[in-house]
Amino acid sequence: MADTPLWEGLYLELRRQIESGDLAPGAPVPRELQLADQHSLSRTTVRQALAKLQADGLITRGQGRLGRTVREQRPLEWNLVRFERGERRDDAATGMDDWAAAVAEQGRTPRQEVRVTIEAPPADVCMALELADGEMAVRRARIRYVDNVPYQLSTSWFPENLARDTVLMQQADVAVPGGILRHIGSPQVAIRDRIIIRMPSPAEADQLDIPNGTPVGEHQRTGYGEDGQPVRYMVTVFAGDKHFLVYELEI
Template identity: 85%
Template sequence: MADTPLWEELYNELRRQIESGELPPGSAVPRELQLASEHSLSRTTVRQALARLQADGLITRGQGRLGRRVRDQRPLEWNLHRFERGERRDDASTGMDDWAAGVAEQGREPRQEVRVSIEAPPADICMALELDEGEMAVRRTRIRYVDNAPYQLSTSWFPESLARDTLLMETRDVAVPGGILRHIGCPQVAIRDRIIIRMPSPAEADQLDIPAGTPVGEHQRTGYGEDGQPIRHMVTVFPGDKHFLVYELEL
């Protein structure tokens, strides 16, 4: 039997440290130079071992000074039957909206980055919101982090006539009792969910730091107002290995 390649020996050792908890979730992976020095290996050999660990989804790819870290393998429980329904958990005192509160209840740390723009929506959004040709929409995009790792890309679209000059235009994580739509006098009274499983686009894989070959889920939720008209269409993309979805329905 041929000798085990040097890169594989290092890979096996680092994997053992990760699986044993010696390198716990979120901890920094030793730098390339440190590993090369400690194991008397070339940096090329070290990179081979690290690339394999990254492909296995055990470590992050590392960005700039942050370096590589051990991935937290715990999936997030997303209770979609409760999300945005009934007694919402938005809390202005903590700044947590309903999604963030659900994450915090699991002992995890939520964070969201928000961008807002007014755009001519693509055809599928026009159809979902039943917009007339030429009608503009407000796009509210959030990157959602759990324990400082990207977990979701969530984009909500609203008719411009509904959202302009309201809290929906704020480029920050807004938390108000009952949610923003109820706060501005346009509550959602019904929703329709659609869930798709697919492979990520290159941009999605990059933003979510997804290991190669990992599928994503796409959760589409359309919210309807008291007059039965759609007032929001939300599309959330999430890594398949970081979530499990829960629905509890009365029969």
């Protein structure tokens, strides 16, 4: 039997410390030089062990002067039946929309970054919103953070003639009772969900700061108005290691 590679021995030791709690969630991982000195290893060997821990999703990659830390394994419950349905939790006083309120209910801290543009939509958006050739759409792209960690990339598309000159054009998170669409007179009365599990693009993996090899979920939700026409198409890409989805249905 071949000897265990030097990097693997260090990897297994650090993994044991993480799983036992000796290195607690959020704790700094010892620096490369410190580990090299402690274990009489080269820095190249240490980097191999740390790279494996990062690929396993156990430690962060570290950036600049910010060293690696132990990842917190705290998945978010996302109840897709309650989300945007019935008694919505949007609150103008707190500035929390329905998603943010659900995060806060779990004792977590939500934050969203929003960017709004008017664009020629891609083919899948045209199909979902039943737009004719040449029609434009309003795109509200959000990065959703939980405890200052990126959890979701959520992009909502609206027909331009529905969204222009409304609060949907604000370059900020907007929370109004009953939701924005009801507020502007175009409430959703029905939705259709589609969920895909796939590997992330390089840009998605970077934005969500997820380890190599971690899949993402893609939640596609089309909302329909009282006349049966689509009023919104939302695509949310979420880190697979940070969520569990909940459906509660009467049968």
